[in-house]
Amino acid sequence: MVTAIHPLADSTPVAATTRPRSPGTLRACAALLRRDFMLAWRRRGELFLPLLYAVIVTALFPFALGPDPELLARIAGGVLLVIVVLAMLPALEAMFRADLEDGTLEQWLLAPQPLALLALTRVIAHWLTTVLPLIIVMPLLGALLNLPVKVLPVLIAALLLATPLLVLLGSVLSALTAGARRSGILLALMLLPLAVPVVIFAAGAIAAAQSGMPYLAPLTWLAAALVLAIVLAPLACAAALRIAVET
Amino acid sequence: MATPPAPSAPLLSAHRLAFSRNDEPVFGPLDFSLGSGETVLVEGDNGSGKTTLLRVLAGMLPPGDGEIRFDGQPSSRDSRNGRVLWLGHRSGMNESLSARENLGFLAGLYGTRAGMTAATAMERVGIDGWIDEPLRTLSAGQKKRVGLARLLLLPGDVWLLDEPYANLDRHGIELVNALIAEHCARGGAALVTSHGAVRFADPHARHIHLAT
Numbered sequence: 001m002v003t004a005i006h007p008l009a010d011s012t013p014v015a016a017t018t019r020p021r022s023p024g025t026l027r028a029c030a031a032l033l034r035r036d037f038m039l040a041w042r043r044r045g046e047l048f049l050p051l052l053y054a055v056i057v058t059a060l061f062p063f064a065l066g067p068d069p070e071l072l073a074r075i076a077g078g079v080l081l082v083i084v085v086l087a088m089l090p091a092l093e094a095m096f097r098a099d100l101e102d103g104t105l106e107q108w109l110l111a112p113q114p115l116a117l118l119a120l121t122r123v124i125a126h127w128l129t130t131v132l133p134l135i136i137v138m139p140l141l142g143a144l145l146n147l148p149v150k151v152l153p154v155l156i157a158a159l160l161l162a163t164p165l166l167v168l169l170g171s172v173l174s175a176l177t178a179g180a181r182r183s184g185i186l187l188a189l190m191l192l193p194l195a196v197p198v199v200i201f202a203a204g205a206i207a208a209a210q211s212g213m214p215y216l217a218p219l220t221w222l223a224a225a226l227v228l229a230i231v232l233a234p235l236a237c238a239a240a241l242r243i244a245v246e247t
Numbered sequence: 248m249a250t251p252p253a254p255s256a257p258l259l260s261a262h263r264l265a266f267s268r269n270d271e272p273v274f275g276p277l278d279f280s281l282g283s284g285e286t287v288l289v290e291g292d293n294g295s296g297k298t299t300l301l302r303v304l305a306g307m308l309p310p311g312d313g314e315i316r317f318d319g320q321p322s323s324r325d326s327r328n329g330r331v332l333w334l335g336h337r338s339g340m341n342e343s344l345s346a347r348e349n350l351g352f353l354a355g356l357y358g359t360r361a362g363m364t365a366a367t368a369m370e371r372v373g374i375d376g377w378i379d380e381p382l383r384t385l386s387a388g389q390k391k392r393v394g395l396a397r398l399l400l401l402p403g404d405v406w407l408l409d410e411p412y413a414n415l416d417r418h419g420i421e422l423v424n425a426l427i428a429e430h431c432a433r434g435g436a437a438l439v440t441s442h443g444a445v446r447f448a449d450p451h452a453r454h455i456h457l458a459t
Contacts, residue, residue, distance in 0.1 A: 022328065022329050022357065022358050023354075023355060023356070023357070023358045027355055028355050028356045030355065031351070031352050031354075031355020031356060032352065032355070032356075034352070034355075035341075035344070035348065035352040038344060038348060039341065039343060039344065042343050042344075043343070098341070099341075101337070102337055102338060102339065102340065102341060102342065103335060103336075103337025103338055103339035103340075104339055104340065104341060106305075106307060106333055106335065106337065106339055107333070107339040107353060107356070108356070109306070109307055110305060110306070110307075110327070110329065110331050110332070110333055111329055111353075111356035111357055112327075112328045112329030112356075112357065112358075113329075113356055118356075245307050246307065246308055246309075
């Protein structure tokens with residue numbers, strides 16, 4: 001109905017040939033998501049590694065600490081939280097590395113799309129492909145460590161809030177260090193102080209749930225930090241990507 | 248739409264454009280303009296700043312001094328708005344994906360030229376048989392041709408081509424010249440760097456010489 005009012009306004013040949021309308025931002029983000037999923041599928045062997053790491057480390061804990069169910073139940077939440085954070089670290093480094101090296105970032109920069117939104121899309125794709133599988137196997141890992149059933153939902157909720165936050169913070173650092181050789185240690189060192197508050201709030205929620213206390217407050221703090229990071233981190237990430245392409 | 252470009256304004260113009268790296272002048276100051284249908288050849292020895300000049304024009308590097316204008320408007324993300332297509336030393340495509348997948352992604356970012364698809368663009372550059380092969384299985388010259396297919400597919404009208412002849416055989420070089428000529432006939436413009444080993448097709452093309 002709306003388009004019928006000005007049937008010729010959009011279809012004048014001049015507009016069509018000299019100034020083609022750039023595709024919508026949503027379409028661009030969808031194209032990027034599709035591409036990243038395709039690449040992840042081609043390298044699904046690599047995606048399996050963090051998962052394997054988490055399972056192995058979790059399985060080793062009962063052996064190292066002795067099969068004391070009560071001790072395991074007490075530490076399970078915190079241990080799983082730390083294992084997830086450590087398992088997602090190595091992949092963070094490579095978030096923009098390949099795209100910087102093959103010139104894809106140059107094409108991002110020149111595209112008629114907001115760079116921050118492309119960066120946010122990359123964060124979402126990265127979280128879905130490398131972190132979400134870790135959260136999906138949480139019930140299994142929880143069972144390995146005798147995690148109390150009532151704590152499991154809180155652990156998963158804390159991870160669903162804390163891991164995107166860490167990926168967002170990590171995306172800024174990953175963009176900053178994309179041009180540097182062997183930046184893995186550098187990134188881990190820089191992310192550590194940023195990760196500490198996130199881990200503290202997530203662990204606070206888990207500990208509260210474990211002792212039957214209200215756990216909503218630390219979770220809402222995490223949610224607030226996540227909302228802030230969704231708005232600010234992509235902007236910082238875009239600025240860092242520009243610097244990475246300049247040098 | 249609020250400020251229609253003056254019809255006389257060139258697509259791209261540079262005024263007293265200069266760039267220095269660590270207080271060491273790389274090029275400039277340069278004055279030139281690139282009008283619709285024009286090709287300008289940037290010449291100079293290795294290290295004379297050809298690539299840097301193109302990167303500055305594309306907006307990937309901030310100009311040290313001077314001004315760049317698109318359609319008479321100062322260069323910014325809005326005035327460039329995806330009109331600049333960049334073909335550099337790096338392919339800008341992922342080696343694990345096929346040409347069709349790479350071109351499809353870039354078309355999602357930039358849009359496509361009217362009537363062009365990844366398949367027709369690949370056919371024009373003569374390697375449509377390789378469209379579904381991962382790029383890493385292609386030779387350097389074939390990858391360059393995929394880069395040329397990208398120029399054909401995406402709708403930008405200002406082509407910044409950094410050494411487009413590298414890795415190409417004689418037919419490839421003729422293809423680049425033909426594509427540039429077609430692009431200019433459509434009203435586009437191209438700025439091409441070359442270290443001078445390849446004779447440029449258009450004898451009337453203007454030249455910019457960069458001295459070391």
